[in-house]
Amino acid sequence: MHQRRTILPLRTGLLFLGPAALFIGAFILLPFFWIAGVSFTNRTLTGATAANPQFVGLQNYLKLFDLSTFMNPGQFGSSLVITGQFVFWSAIVGQAVLGLLLAWFFYRRSGWVKESVQTLAIVAWIIPDVVVAFAWNAFLDYDGGTLNWLFGLVGLHKVDWLLAMPLLSIVLFNAWRGAAFSMLLFSSALGSIPPSYLETADVAGAGPWQRLKDIILPLIRTHIVTDLILITLWTFNTFGPFLLTGGGPAFKTEVVSVLTYRMAFKYFDFGTGSALGMVMMLINLGFALVYLGLLRRQGSSR
Amino acid sequence: MKQRITALVTLLVLGAMVSPAFSQSLSIVCRCVAGGANANQVAWLKEYVIPEFEKAHAGVSVTLNEFGGTDDALKQQYALDLSVGKGNDVMGFDGFWIPEFASGNLLKPLNAVAGAAVDGWEGWNHISAGIQSILSYGGAIYGVANGTDVRMIFYRKDILEQAGVANADAWQPTSWADITDAAAKVLAAFPDSAPLQINAGTSVGEATTLQGYYMLLLGTGEEPFMDGKWVVRSQGILDTLNYYRDIYVDHAYGSQRVQLVKDGRDQSFANFRDGKTAMLVEGDWFYRSVTAPGSDYAVDNRDEIMGWAKMPSETPGSGIRGQDYVSASGGTGWVLNPNTANPQLAWELLAFMNSKGARDVWMTYQPGIPARDDVPVPNSAFLTDTAAALLPLTVSRPNNDYYAKVSEQIQLMTENVVSGQMTPQQAMDAYAAAVTGIVGADAPFDLHAH
Numbered sequence: 150m151h152q153r154r155t156i157l158p159l160r161t162g163l164l165f166l167g168p169a170a171l172f173i174g175a176f177i178l179l180p181f182f183w184i185a186g187v188s189f190t191n192r193t194l195t196g197a198t199a200a201n202p203q204f205v206g207l208q209n210y211l212k213l214f215d216l217s218t219f220m221n222p223g224q225f226g227s228s229l230v231i232t233g234q235f236v237f238w239s240a241i242v243g244q245a246v247l248g249l250l251l252a253w254f255f256y257r258r259s260g261w262v263k264e265s266v267q268t269l270a271i272v273a274w275i276i277p278d279v280v281v282a283f284a285w286n287a288f289l290d291y292d293g294g295t296l297n298w299l300f301g302l303v304g305l306h307k308v309d310w311l312l313a314m315p316l317l318s319i320v321l322f323n324a325w326r327g328a329a330f331s332m333l334l335f336s337s338a339l340g341s342i343p344p345s346y347l348e349t350a351d352v353a354g355a356g357p358w359q360r361l362k363d364i365i366l367p368l369i370r371t372h373i374v375t376d377l378i379l380i381t382l383w384t385f386n387t388f389g390p391f392l393l394t395g396g397g398p399a400f401k402t403e404v405v406s407v408l409t410y411r412m413a414f415k416y417f418d419f420g421t422g423s424a425l426g427m428v429m430m431l432i433n434l435g436f437a438l439v440y441l442g443l444l445r446r447q448g449s450s451r
Numbered sequence: 452m453k454q455r456i457t458a459l460v461t462l463l464v465l466g467a468m469v470s471p472a473f474s475q476s477l478s479i480v481c482r483c484v485a486g487g488a489n490a491n492q493v494a495w496l497k498e499y500v501i502p503e504f505e506k507a508h509a510g511v512s513v514t515l516n517e518f519g520g521t522d523d524a525l526k527q528q529y530a531l532d533l534s535v536g537k538g539n540d541v542m543g544f545d546g547f548w549i550p551e552f553a554s555g556n557l558l559k560p561l562n563a564v565a566g567a568a569v570d571g572w573e574g575w576n577h578i579s580a581g582i583q584s585i586l587s588y589g590g591a592i593y594g595v596a597n598g599t600d601v602r603m604i605f606y607r608k609d610i611l612e613q614a615g616v617a618n619a620d621a622w623q624p625t626s627w628a629d630i631t632d633a634a635a636k637v638l639a640a641f642p643d644s645a646p647l648q649i650n651a652g653t654s655v656g657e658a659t660t661l662q663g664y665y666m667l668l669l670g671t672g673e674e675p676f677m678d679g680k681w682v683v684r685s686q687g688i689l690d691t692l693n694y695y696r697d698i699y700v701d702h703a704y705g706s707q708r709v710q711l712v713k714d715g716r717d718q719s720f721a722n723f724r725d726g727k728t729a730m731l732v733e734g735d736w737f738y739r740s741v742t743a744p745g746s747d748y749a750v751d752n753r754d755e756i757m758g759w760a761k762m763p764s765e766t767p768g769s770g771i772r773g774q775d776y777v778s779a780s781g782g783t784g785w786v787l788n789p790n791t792a793n794p795q796l797a798w799e800l801l802a803f804m805n806s807k808g809a810r811d812v813w814m815t816y817q818p819g820i821p822a823r824d825d826v827p828v829p830n831s832a833f834l835t836d837t838a839a840a841l842l843p844l845t846v847s848r849p850n851n852d853y854y855a856k857v858s859e860q861i862q863l864m865t866e867n868v869v870s871g872q873m874t875p876q877q878a879m880d881a882y883a884a885a886v887t888g889i890v891g892a893d894a895p896f897d898l899h900a901h
Contacts (some may be wrong), residue, residue, distance in 0.1 A: 194530045196852055199555030212888065221881060222872055223863065291708075312708055397654065398711035399870035415523065416859060417530060417551075 181430075188424040194417035202420075209424035223400040225408065225425070232385060232404040235320060240384035243324025245376055248331020253361065256339045257347075267332070274329035282392030285322050286311075289393075311394055315402045319390040326389065331376050338372035339365065371444065378440040382433055405429055475793055477800055480516040481543030482525045487747075491740065491817040492543075493517060499812045504803050511796065523656045533557040536790045540797040541804070544594055544786045546585040547657065547848050551855050553588040559789040560591035565798035574805050577823040585782035588850060594786035595805045597813075598822040600734045601778045601841035602666055602762065604630070605742075609756040610729035614640040623760045625767055625775065627670065627694055630730065634704035637729045645706035648719045648731040651695055651865035652710040659865055660858040661779050661848070662732050667691040669777035669846055670764035676849040680896045681857060683883035690765060692868045692875030699869040710869045720748040732762060734781075735837055739819055759833070761840060771846055778845040784822075853890050860885045 157165065188209055192202035219226035251270065255263040273281075288295045289310040297307040310318045342365065350360050366373075388406050390396070396403035396411065403411070409429065413422025479496060483489035493515065501513045516539055518525050526548055532538035534557060552558045562569040574595070575583070586594035604624070611619035614637040624630045630647065637646035650663035668675065671687030682688070698704040709715045709722070720741055722728035731737070742750045742757065750757050762777050764770030770777045785804060791797045803809060810826045818829035820838050828835060848854060864882040867873040873881065 193555070194534055195551035195555040195557060195855075197554045199534070199557065218881070218884060222867065309708065312711060395654065395713050397713070399652075399866055399872055414527060416856065417527075 184423045184426050187419050188427050190420050192419045194414075194419060196417075199417075205420065209420045210428070212421065213424055213428065223403060223408075225405075225428075227400065228403050228405050228408040231316065231402065234316060235323070235390070235402075235404050236381055236384045239320040239323035240327070240380045241377065243320060244327040244331050244380050244384075245373070247324060247328040248333075248376070249335050249373075251328065251332045252335035252339055253365070255336070257344075267329075267336075270329035270332055273325055274327065278389060278392060281322075281326060282389070285393055289318055312398055315394050315398060319393055319402050322393055323384060323387065323389060327380060327383070331380065334372055334376050335369065338369040342368050374440060374444050378437065378444075381436055381440075385433060385436070386429070474510040475796060476512045476514065477541065477791075477793060477797055478514045478516055478539040479541045479543075479800075480518055480539035482518050482520070482522060483543070484517045484519045487519060489740065490746070495813050495816040500804055500809060503809075504800055507803075508796070508799070513800065521656065530557065533788070533790070538788045538790060540788050540791040540793065541801055542786050542788060544586065544784060545657070546596065546782045546784065547854060547858075549586055549588045549593050549786075550850055550852050553591075553593055554852050557789075558593050558786055560593055561595075561787055561798070561801075562592075564787045564789050564791070565794045568795065568798055568802075572802055574802065574823065577807070577825045579824065582782065582822045584850070585847075586784045586786065594784045595801060596782045596784035596822045598820045599780050599782040599842075600736060600820065601780055601837055601845055602662055602732065602734045603778060603837060603841060604760045604762055605723070605731050605733055605737055606758050606760060607723070607726060607729045607756055608758050610637055610641070610644075610646075610726055614729070620758070622758065624763045626763050627667075627765050629763065631697060631702075631704055634698070634730065635702070638702075638704060644727050644729070645703070645709065645722055646729045647698055647705040648709065648722070648728050649695070649698060649705065650710070650716075650719070650732070651699065651862075651869040652715065653859070653862045653866050654711070654713050655716040656862065657858060658716055659862045661781055662734065664691060664861050664865055665779040665846070665848075666732050666762050666777060667694055667765075669771045669779060670762065670769060672764075672769055672771055672773075674771065674846065674849075675857060675861065676851060676854070681853070681886055681890055682896065683886045684879055688879050688882070689875050692864070692878055694765075695865055695868050696875055700871045707869055707871075710866070724748045724750050735819070735834065738833055739817055743817075759837065761844070774844055776844055778841040780842075780845040780847050782822075856889045857886055860889070 155162070187202075189204060189206060190202045191198045191205045191208070193199050213225045218224050220230075221227060251266065255267065276284075287293075291297065291307065291309045291312070294310070296310065300307060308314065346364055346368075347360060350364055355363070386406055387404075388410070390402050390404055391407045391410065394402040396407040405425065406429070409422055409425040412418050412425060479501075481489065481492055481496075483492040483496075485493045485497075496515050501515065504513055505511055518528070520528075522545065526545070529538065529542060529544075529548075530552070533552070549558070553560075569592075578596070582596050582599055583592055585596040585599065586592065606622055608619050608622070611622055611633060614633075616622060616633045616636050622633070624633065634646040637644055649667065650659040652659055665675075668687055668691045671690050673682060673685055673687035675682060699707045699710060706718075706722070706728075709718045712718065719728060719731060720737075723731050724742070733741075738757075738759070740746065741748050742753060744753070764775055764777055767775045785801055787794070787797050787801060805823070807823060807825050810821060810823050814821065814826060814829045818831045818834055820834060820842075821828065828838070860882055863885070864878045867878040867881065868875055
């Protein structure tokens with residue numbers, strides 16, 4: 150029975166699978182096991198432990214979770230809290246909600262406003278990171294920044310954005326950067342709703358809020374969950390804030406990916422860096438499992 | 452058409468095969484950019500060293516790779532390059548990086564790379580043991596030093612004068628309080644200014660440790676590493692942190708912002724140039740290169756309005772070895788990449804770069820305190836005076852495996868204080884915990900006697 154459904158014979162199928170499996174093996178599985186191994190050693194890039202790394206058991210992990218310093222600035226706990234705030238505000242509130250609003254606002258509309266707003270959002274999404282960071286640095290700069298210039302025009306005081314409101318700056322940056330993805334995903338989800346549903350609702354006298362709550366949201370629920378999975382994982386791992394603030398001032402924007410970078414490639418402490426990487430991976434796995442569970446529950450309830 | 456393409460491809464392939472007309476090639480890398488940081492070095496290498504060396508060695512081509520990033524980024528690049536057996540043949544190197552690169556087997560002693568030719572070099576007879584030690588580790592020499600440097604307070608005579616600081620033309624504070632008194636006067640006269648710059652924070656890296664923290668801590672009679680142990684809790688550390696707090700948190704004697712932003716060091720230079728900062732603690736490099744005529748931060752009319760003063764101890768006599776004044780020294784130089792394909796030739800290049808002839812020419816590009824005793828100290832009152840006044844007072848960093856890591860914690864400790872997020876006591880406790888974690892619980896100690 151199964152035999153009949155396969156398009157390719159088993160051997161050919163494996164052959165086709167080969168290149169991808171090789172790639173995943175070489176660039177994902179191998180580094181993963183290497184990092185898992187290094188996280189139990191005191192390996193560094195320079196110094197005596199570069200030449201002779203030693204097995205240290207769980208020491209790197211215990212250091213990360215040392216409760217006496219856990220919440221100090223620049224330590225893992227504090228970095229996790231910052232990352233949580235960053236993900237919640239920039240990904241879930243910023244990107245997903247903004248993307249949904251944009252998609253909903255332009256749903257069944259056309260014209261130059263829609264075209265230009267959507268194009269701008271997509272441009273923000275596809276420009277290379279370094280270019281974007283340069284532009285945002287110019288935008289937020291204290292002395293010559295565009296934003297402070299605009300503030301000056303309307304008689305407001307200059308704000309030292311990257312220093313006085315560093316977390317807000319990277320949240321705005323990341324929301325702006327990534328809203329296009331959610332917008333595109335939700336636009337296509339909305340496009341799949343049969344127009345007759347909404348026309349019927351119109352006839353029945355439903356307002357825009359009722360249409361959104363009772364028709365649109367339930368119909369695109371799986372898309373919302375998919376969107377949340379993807380942007381949460383991406384935002385959790387993103388290195389973008391580094392380009393804007395370098396993790397500073399005084400570690401106030403040091404999200405976990407930047408902390409990992411500092412440990413591994415600034416302090417050359419591969420052991421601690423790898424341990425951080427492993428913990429991050431477990432957290433990501435946790436997110437993914439929760440969301441996949443939600444998705445499955447929705448699938449079966451339909 | 453197709454034939455034409457085939458012909459073109461053939462031509463290109465043939466061309467590629469013939470083009471290595473040079474039989475051997477060497478590369479040099481330094482943190483230097485034409486028209487930017489250390490532009491003099493680029494000019495010296497491109498106008499003198501490379502042409503002369505290529506003339507003397509037919510068939511050899513030398514390329515210079517200009518690295519435009521920060522010192523930390525260059526160190527990172529070196530560590531990554533060397534750990535996979537790559538990198539340039541001759542590398543500009545900061546002396547304090549040597550211990551961790553040497554103990555990690557990323558670098559090898561010069562004579563292990565290029566053999567007997569190194570030991571027989573005439574230059575060793577002209578470079579003192581002290582200067583040789585700048586790029587040494589465990590009794591072996593890893594590179595040739597360019598020279599050494601000293602640190603001091605640079606100040607703007609014009610600003611101090613206008614603010615009513617006494618003796619502004621030949622200002623010489625004798626205690627930390629004298630410095631902050633002058634800063635208070637400048638601030639009163641120019642409320643928008645940031646009169647004093649003593650480096651703090653992580654963003655400027657080692658410039659915080661050596662130009663900032665060391666220059667203060669030495670004035671309390673302490674060093675970070677004493678009697679073979681790392682000092683993690685002491686009155687000297689607390690005094691130093693309290694002084695930082697006084698400058699950047701309790702008063703606005705200096706710009707807190709400059710210590711915390713990513714490009715703070717450049718901003719501090721610009722502030723000095725623009726007269727926004729009247730006193731700045733830096734190495735003689737600040738005079739030789741940063742504010743020199745024609746550079747980005749050139750101070751107009753420099754000879755008239757820019758002066759230097761010895762860094763005073765906290766109070767007279769409280770400094771290291773009971774000194775009234777203190778200074779700290781480091782040094783940079785060149786090392787050989789142990790992975791070089793042409794070790795002999797690379798050594799010949801390094802030896803040529805440090806020959807009397809090449810160093811004499813270097814002094815015309817950028818006068819400094821020379822490493823070789825047969826290179827005359829340039830006719831510069833500034834260099835002669837500072838070397839005479841400060842070399843007897845100066846202190847070098849410990850040649851210790853853990854230094855670089857502890858230094859990062861020092862930068863962090865100062866950042867915790869100047870950002871206002873920790874009290875000096877809290878920052879010192881965090882430092883003690885971190886350093887203990889780095890060097891092991893047995894090594895560090897608390898210093899109670901003062």
